[in-house]
Amino acid sequence: MFLVTFRLDPGTYDAEFHELNDAVQAAAEDTDGYLGKRTWHAPESEEVLVVYYWASLDALESFGADADHREAKRRWTEWYDAYEVTVTEVVESYGSGFGDDPDPPA
Template sequence: MYLVTFRLDPGEYDAEFHELNDAIRAAAEGTDGYLGQRTWNDPEGDEVLVVYYWETLIALESFAADSDHERAKARWNEWYDAYEVTVTEVIETYGSGFGDDADPPG
């Protein structure tokens, strides 16, 4: 499994951002190998973390090539003050479990 952590400092969102964001979400959800996502908001600031779960690196790369996703990446500075993406290969997970909230989501 692969996790993609998208850390962002939001800026100003406009209607075009929301339209593109919805298209990207639909593309991710329609990609074979997409397992879900989780979002966390910093209670003391504006920072947001979104973690996307992917079954394989091939699935992730397929999504990354989506044309709407490519357009959004090229325009990040219109909507975010800063961002960082970290791609992680999961070697092992363990713990007591979270029931219906267990990772990966879904």
């Protein structure tokens, strides 16, 4: 499994952002190998972390080729003050206390 952590400092969102953001999320969900996402908001700042879960690097690369996703990456300065992406391969995952389903969110 691969995780993509998208860390962002939001700027100003307009209608065009929301339309493109919705299209990018739909493209992710339509990509074979997309497993879900989780979002966290930092209590002391406006920073946001979004972690996307992917079954394989091939799935992630397939999503990366999506035209809406590429457009959003080109236009990031219109809507974010800063961003950072980290791609991580999960070697092992374990624990308890989050219910019976250890899989990422759908």
